[in-house]
Structures are given as structure tokens and as C-alpha cells.
Amino acid sequence: MRPLDWVVLVASLVSIIAYGLYRSRGSNTVDRYLLAGKSMPWYAMALSIMATQASAVTFISTTGQSYIDGMRFVQFYFGLPLAMVAICATAVPIFHRTKVYTAYEYLEQRFDAKTRALASVIFLCQRGLSAGITIYAPAIVLSAIMGWPERVTTLLMGITVVTYTVLGGIKAVTWSDVQQMGIIFLGLLVALIMVFVLLPPAVSPRDAVFLAGAAGRLNAVTTHFDWNDRYNIWSGLLGGTFLFLSYFGCDQSQVQRYLTGRSVAESRLSLLFNAVAKIPMQFFVLFIGAMVFVFYLFVQPPMIFERTELARIQPLPEYAALKGDFDRAITQRREAALALAAAHRSGDTGAERRDEADYRAAQHEIDRARARASRLIEQAGGPVDFNDTNYIFLSFVTRYLPMGVVGLVIAVIFAATMSASSGEINSLATVTIVDIYRRHVRRGRSDHHYLTASRWATLFWGAYAVAFAGWGNRLGPLIVAVNVVGSLFYGSLLGCFVLAFGFPRVRGTAAFAGMLAGEVAIFWAFLFSRIGWLWYNAIGCVVVVAVALAITYASPGVTTRPVEQPAQE
Amino acid sequence: MTGPGEVPDDPPPFLRTWRRVYIAVVIYLAAIITGSYLFTRAYR
Numbered sequence: 001m002r003p004l005d006w007v008v009l010v011a012s013l014v015s016i017i018a019y020g021l022y023r024s025r026g027s028n029t030v031d032r033y034l035l036a037g038k039s040m041p042w043y044a045m046a047l048s049i050m051a052t053q054a055s056a057v058t059f060i061s062t063t064g065q066s067y068i069d070g071m072r073f074v075q076f077y078f079g080l081p082l083a084m085v086a087i088c089a090t091a092v093p094i095f096h097r098t099k100v101y102t103a104y105e106y107l108e109q110r111f112d113a114k115t116r117a118l119a120s121v122i123f124l125c126q127r128g129l130s131a132g133i134t135i136y137a138p139a140i141v142l143s144a145i146m147g148w149p150e151r152v153t154t155l156l157m158g159i160t161v162v163t164y165t166v167l168g169g170i171k172a173v174t175w176s177d178v179q180q181m182g183i184i185f186l187g188l189l190v191a192l193i194m195v196f197v198l199l200p201p202a203v204s205p206r207d208a209v210f211l212a213g214a215a216g217r218l219n220a221v222t223t224h225f226d227w228n229d230r231y232n233i234w235s236g237l238l239g240g241t242f243l244f245l246s247y248f249g250c251d252q253s254q255v256q257r258y259l260t261g262r263s264v265a266e267s268r269l270s271l272l273f274n275a276v277a278k279i280p281m282q283f284f285v286l287f288i289g290a291m292v293f294v295f296y297l298f299v300q301p302p303m304i305f306e307r308t309e310l311a312r313i314q315p316l317p318e319y320a321a322l323k324g325d326f327d328r329a330i331t332q333r334r335e336a337a338l339a340l341a342a343a344h345r346s347g348d349t350g351a352e353r354r355d356e357a358d359y360r361a362a363q364h365e366i367d368r369a370r371a372r373a374s375r376l377i378e379q380a381g382g383p384v385d386f387n388d389t390n391y392i393f394l395s396f397v398t399r400y401l402p403m404g405v406v407g408l409v410i411a412v413i414f415a416a417t418m419s420a421s422s423g424e425i426n427s428l429a430t431v432t433i434v435d436i437y438r439r440h441v442r443r444g445r446s447d448h449h450y451l452t453a454s455r456w457a458t459l460f461w462g463a464y465a466v467a468f469a470g471w472g473n474r475l476g477p478l479i480v481a482v483n484v485v486g487s488l489f490y491g492s493l494l495g496c497f498v499l500a501f502g503f504p505r506v507r508g509t510a511a512f513a514g515m516l517a518g519e520v521a522i523f524w525a526f527l528f529s530r531i532g533w534l535w536y537n538a539i540g541c542v543v544v545v546a547v548a549l550a551i552t553y554a555s556p557g558v559t560t561r562p563v564e565q566p567a568q569e
Numbered sequence: 570m571t572g573p574g575e576v577p578d579d580p581p582p583f584l585r586t587w588r589r590v591y592i593a594v595v596i597y598l599a600a601i602i603t604g605s606y607l608f609t610r611a612y613r
Binding site: 212 | 579580581582587590591594595597598601602605606608609611612613
């Protein structure tokens with residue numbers, strides 16, 4: 001990082017935080033601190049929802065995933081619009097009309113106190129773990145750029161995020177997200193333009209897209225069905241729908257965003273904006289990763305993008321031969337890529353077929369060399385199942401983007417993560433105070449008392465997230481880690497809300513037992529089966545509903561009179 | 570803590586009913602998936 005990069009980085013962060021805090025003036029009651037006094041317009045909520053999901057992980061891990069595996073990760077989001085429509089039609093009006101602070105508060109109105117408490121605890125476990133991973137993401141950035149230990153950077157980021165969240169409440173979080181999304185879109189556009197600018201003069205953007213496709217990096221849709229495959233159209237449409245129903249319908253970190261809306265319509269519009277904009281945005285981010293892959297066709301990439309682990313194996317005797325194989329394959333791939341692009345331009349199909357075979361063979365050799373290097377890292381005492389997905393985009397940014405742009409991209413990554421984690425911490429504090437403290441520990445105290453408690457709870461969850469962040473590097477690529485943690489808990493929560501909205505005869509005890517059974521089923525699938533994590537939400541939800549219905553209809557003492565939806569018109 | 574005030578359920582600013590908006594979103598999703606599939610086929 002050069003001086004101009006630092007100026008851009010510091011100026012961006014200070015302006016985002018200052019603007020957020022400025023807009024959060026007057027957050028001096030619990031209602032304003034946790035729900036912004038129900039005053040937010042739809043576009044602010046929409047961008048805030050989008051910014052929460054588009055955290056640093058979106059840049060760090062997704063681009064790297066596209067570099068390694070192609071764009072098929074975009075299918076993961078195919079279920080999102082369906083989930084948004086379902087939530088707009090069911091959950092949004094009910095949450096608004098029941099005037100709840102949290103989604104779980106509604107569960108007590110619909111079922112009973114123990115079901116609300118269980119759902120709250122499940123959320124606190126799940127989101128508490130995720131919050132640590134979210135803070136861990138920018139720590140990698142700092143470590144990669146400045147060589148600082150990840151734990152020190154985690155602590156620095158955590159302190160900044162906690163300070164900002166404690167002071168500003170949800171208004172500060174939301175308004176800084178709005179400003180942040182502008183920077184994110186700008187950063188994305190500049191990064192893509194720079195990739196094309198840095199390509200050799202003989203390679204046009206059209207050639208670049210063709211070469212990415214020939215290497216299988218533009219595989220946006222894969223139609224084969226496989227239970228163990230995380231990313232295909234079926235897992236996206238079915239598993240993804242369940243995941244996003246859980247995330248946007250039952251996860252307080254998202255529900256709290258649209259509960260701040262002025263009206264049902266404003267909240268619906270904020271979610272539908274994401275239904276329309278999220279897939280193109282994710283497609284764009286993945287496309288950048290594919291173009292970074294093309295960039296490295298013509299520039300020598302490191303065999304391993306994570307410098308610390310690369311340094312670990314460099315002194316080993318096997319390294320020289322491995323590096324020789326890797327460099328030879330890189331040269332072959334470069335020559336084959338240039339020949340293939342020329343053959344494609346000239347329309348020589350025979351040469352194109354031959355060059356494409358050479359190109360793919362060289363890529364196969366590169367993949368093999370990188371896999372051997374990963375095994376070597378493991379044997380040398382490095383992380384088990386090592387992969388460097390999270391370091392690919394950062395390596396490109398810091399080595400090849402010009403002065404000022406590096407600072408901008410790093411600012412985007414920092415700000416996105418700060419906002420995502422601040423939203424998580426804010427929601428964790430809300431559930432702790434509203435669903436646990438105010439409901440079970442200290443009832444009937446003053447508004448000032450609960451406001452102070454909310455700030456202390458925010459501080460507590462921030463500290464917890466920072467402590468957990470130290471475990472992030474043991475969970476594989478960040479994007480997967482965040483979703484795996486969520487999927488271990490989301491299915492049960494979703495099942496409970498499906499019961500609440502769709503099965504009026506089910507009562508609290510049946511729902512409670514169903515949730516416990518759902519958790520058991522999910523952890524069984526996680527520990528003892530090879531089923532992809534995207535299916536855990538569907539499995540958990542189905543088990544919760546089935547068990548609750550079985551109890552409802554099998555218990556002789558249980559009445560089958562439907563329960564009235566509270567406060568519904 | 571006092572609950573927030575009554576919240577109105579207004580119609581959408583376009584397409585007149587929420588049902589139509591939801592149908593439009595589903596049609597949009599179908600178009601996106603079709604476009605992504607064609608993109609994949611074109612550059613396979």
C-alpha cells in the first residue's frame with residue numbers, strides 16, 4: 001500500500017462511519033436504537049440488506065471460487081427471488097402487524113414462551129458463530145497486505161466495529177450500508193475495468209471471455225443432479241430457497257432490517273429489490289473472478305497465493321521439482337491460450353479444437369501441481385485440506401492494481417465487513433435484550449434501562465465475535481464457512497415459522513419438540529452423511545414440520561382447534 | 570417499551586397489486602436462469 005492508497009482507505013472509512021453516526025442522531029430510546037423508530041425508507045433498507053450479504057466474503061472468497069471452480073456458485077442464489085416473494089406474502093405483514101421487535105417475539109404470541117426462548121437461543125448460537133467469521137475476513141486482508149498476525153488485525157477490526165455499533169444502533173448501521181453500497185459498486189466496476197486494461201494488447205475482452213469459457217470458468221448453470229454437489233441448478237432452486245427463506249424470514253440480522261420500515265409496502269419493496277438485484281450482482285462478482293483467471297493466463301501466478309504457506313514448503317527438497325512442473329505447465333497454457341484465441345478469431349475450427357485440447361491439458365497439469373503443493377503444505381505441518389481461495393483476489397489487487405485503486409478496493413472490503421458484522425452484533429444484542437433479558441431476567445424496567453442494557457449486550461457480542469474469529473481459518477473458504485454455520489441451525493428455525501404461518505392447529509409443545517428433532521436431524525446429516533450443506537435447511541424444516549404435525553394429531557389430549565393468528569387483519 | 574404505531578399496508582407503486590409484482594419477479598427469475606443457461610452454452 002502506497003501513501004495515496006492509505007489516504008483513500010482512511011478517507012473512505014472515516015466518511016462512512018461519520019455519515020452513519022451523523023444519521024443516527026437521536027437514537028436515545030430502545031425503539032429508535034433497535035428499530036430506528038420505524039422510520040426507514042425502502043431504498044435504505046434494500047441497500048442495507050444487500051450490504052449485509054455482500055460482506056468482504058463476497059469479494060475475497062467468491063472471486064477466488066470463480067477463479068478455481070468457475071461461475072457455478074451463482075446458482076446458489078437462484079432460490080433467493082422465490083424466498084423473497086414467499087416472505088413478502090407471509091412474514092412481512094405478520095411481523096409488522098404484531099408490532100414485534102424480533103422475529104422470535106412473534107413465536108411467543110403464536111406458540112408459547114419456551115418456543116420463543118429455544119428459537120432465540122438457536123439464533124444466538126448460529127449468528128454468534130457467523131459474526132466471528134465475518135470479522136475474520138478483513139483480518140486476512142490486513143495480514144496479506146501488511147503481514148500483521150491475523151489475531152491482532154481481528155482485534156483491531158473488532159474494536160472499530162463494536163465502537164461504531166454501540167454508539168449508533170441500527171440507524172448508523174443502515175445508513176452507512178447505503179453509502180457503502182455506492183463504494184462497493186464503484187469498486188467492482190473499477191476492478192473489472194482494470195482486469196481488461198491489464199490484459200496483453202493482443203487479447204481483446206471478447207478473447208478473454210472466450211478463454212474463460214474454454215477453461216470451464218463460465219459454467220453459470222449446471223443441470224446434473226447430485227446430492228453431494230453444492231452448486232447446481234437443483235440445489236440452488238430447492239436448497240437455496242430453503243436457505244434464503246431461513247435467512248431472510250427467520251434470521252434476526254435480516255428481519256431487523258425490514259422491521260425498521262415505515263410500512264408493509266416499504267419493507268416488501270426492500271426485499272423485492274434484493275430479489276431482482278442480487279443474482280446480477282453475484283454474477284458480476286463471479287465474472288470478475290473469471291477474468292482474474294484470464295489475467296493470470298498471461299502473467300505468471302504464484303503456485304500458492306497464500307505467501308506464508310508457500311514459504312513453508314519452499315525449503316523442502318520436493319519443492320524445486322514441483323515448481324518446475326508448475327512453471328512448465330504455465331508456459332504451455334499461455335502459449336496454448338494465445339494460439340486458441342488466434343484460432344478462434346480466424347475461424348479455423350481444426351486448429352481451435354487442437355489448441356483447446358492443449359489448453360485444457362496444461363490447465364489440468366497446473367491443477368495437479370497446485371494439489372500436490374497443498375498436500376505438501378499439509379505434510380509440512382500446515383492446515384489440513386489447505387486451499388488458497390481466499391487469497392487469490394487480494395493477491396491480484398495488491399500486486400497489479402494502480403495506486404489509489406488498491407486503497408479503494410481495500411476500503412470496500414473493510415467497510416463491507418464492518419457493516420455486515422455490525423448488523424450481526426446489533427441483532428444479537430437485540431435478541432439478547434428483547435427475547436431473553438427483558439422477557440426472563442429483568443421485566444418491567446424503564447426504557448433507559450433497556451437502552452443501556454442493549455449497549456452492553458452489543459459490547460458483549462462484539463467481544464465474543466472477536467474471540468471466535470480466531471477459529472475462522474480452520475473452516476475452509478469463508479463463503480462456505482459462513483453458510484455451513486448458518487445451515488446447521490436455520491432449518492429448525494424455518495420449520496418453526498412454517499408451522500406458525502401455515503399450520504394453525506399446531507401448538508407450542510409440538511413446535512418445540514419439532515425444533516429439537518429438526519436440530520438432531522441436521523447434526524446427524526452433518527456428522528454422519530455426505531449430503532451437501534445446502535440441503536440441511538430443507539431437511540431440518542421438513543423434520544420440524546413432520547414431527548410437530550405427528551405430535552399434534554397423535555396426542556389424544558391435544559385439541560385440533562386452529563389457533564388464531566395474533567393481530568392479523 | 571412501547572410498540573411502534575399502526576403500519577399501513579399500501580399497494581405497490583407499480584403493477585397495482587402485490588400478486589402481480591410477485592408474478593413479475595418469478596418471470597424475471599425464469600428469464601435470468603434461461604439467460605445464464607444460454608450464456609453457459611455459448612461459452613462452453
